[in-house]
Amino acid sequence: MLEQIKKEICDIGDRIYKKGFATGNDGNISYRLNENEVVCTPTMISKGFMTPDDLCIVTMNGEQIAGKRKMTSEIKLHLTLMKELPEVKSVVHCHPPYATAFGIARELIPLGVMPEIEVQLGEVPIVHYAIPGSQELADTILPIAHKSRVCVLANHGTLSWGDTVEHAYWWTEMLDGYCRLLMLAHNLGNVGYFSRQDIQDLLELKKRWNLTDPRTSLEGIDIGDNDVFRDLWEKAGFGHRAFVPPGTKSNGLGNAVDIDAMTDIIAEKVAKKLKEK
Numbered sequence: 001m002l003e004q005i006k007k008e009i010c011d012i013g014d015r016i017y018k019k020g021f022a023t024g025n026d027g028n029i030s031y032r033l034n035e036n037e038v039v040c041t042p043t044m045i046s047k048g049f050m051t052p053d054d055l056c057i058v059t060m061n062g063e064q065i066a067g068k069r070k071m072t073s074e075i076k077l078h079l080t081l082m083k084e085l086p087e088v089k090s091v092v093h094c095h096p097p098y099a100t101a102f103g104i105a106r107e108l109i110p111l112g113v114m115p116e117i118e119v120q121l122g123e124v125p126i127v128h129y130a131i132p133g134s135q136e137l138a139d140t141i142l143p144i145a146h147k148s149r150v151c152v153l154a155n156h157g158t159l160s161w162g163d164t165v166e167h168a169y170w171w172t173e174m175l176d177g178y179c180r181l182l183m184l185a186h187n188l189g190n191v192g193y194f195s196r197q198d199i200q201d202l203l204e205l206k207k208r209w210n211l212t213d214p215r216t217s218l219e220g221i222d223i224g225d226n227d228v229f230r231d232l233w234e235k236a237g238f239g240h241r242a243f244v245p246p247g248t249k250s251n252g253l254g255n256a257v258d259i260d261a262m263t264d265i266i267a268e269k270v271a272k273k274l275k276e277k
């Protein structure tokens with residue numbers, strides 16, 4: 001089994017590298033073998049050129065117990081998430097360019113654009129910037145761990161998790177593909193958004209497939225706005241700047257903007273001016 005897992009980590013590393021999700025020695029991958037042992041990628045290695053021999057084994061406390069190379073410096077991020085979610089076997093971290101660009105621009109990833117994203121990912125959480133490799137960065141994941149399977153690390157990259165290495169990787173690839181499409185459509189000059197009913201229908205579908213979505217279980221959440229993780233992204237300085245879905249409540253610049261109220265004010269002013277003429 002160990003050899004098979006190591007090979008799968010190398011294969012996913014190859015895909016990460018070929019997709020351009022990890023330049024230089026960026027990125028790291030892990031898999032939990034049993035209650036106390038995790039196999040992970042080493043530090044200072046291209047993810048596209050790893051062999052099973054290069055991988056390390058660490059304990060859940062982060063002590064390396066096997067492998068000729070030194071373990072990834074980002075191991076705390078992986079282990080903290082695994083301790084929080086016993087069902088999670090694998091964690092993938094890398095710097096996919098389109099999703100990471102949202103993390104650098106501090107732009108929220110809008111909802112209500114692609115059906116697959118609504119169903120498979122839902123609202124993508126953002127966590128505030130912290131030094132790579134630190135326990136502080138690892139702890140940023142705790143508030144979102146139970147409500148998502150992927151997240152954006154501000155000014156850094158992405159993290160995704162799952163029951164196999166391939167599944168953990170899927171969410172990163174889907175997220176980056178979505179961010180790429182958003183940018184392409186934005187360049188064309190328009191992004192069409194689903195109605196609240198369209199989103200509601202997709203959430204119903206999700207329920208039928210036994211996929212949970214915090215939008216359906218939390219009180220007072222607007223299913224079309226980035227509400228679920230609002231506290232976190234506001235703290236991280238994110239907002240709707242390039243992508244402003246209809247009815248969006250906040251531009252993330254510290255001022256709450258009610259689009260409907262603003263439209264009413266403008267309409268009133270225009271009507272007044274016309275009357276004056």
Ligand SMILES: [Zn+2]
Pocket residue numbers: 026027093094095132156157
């Ligand atoms: Zn990184």
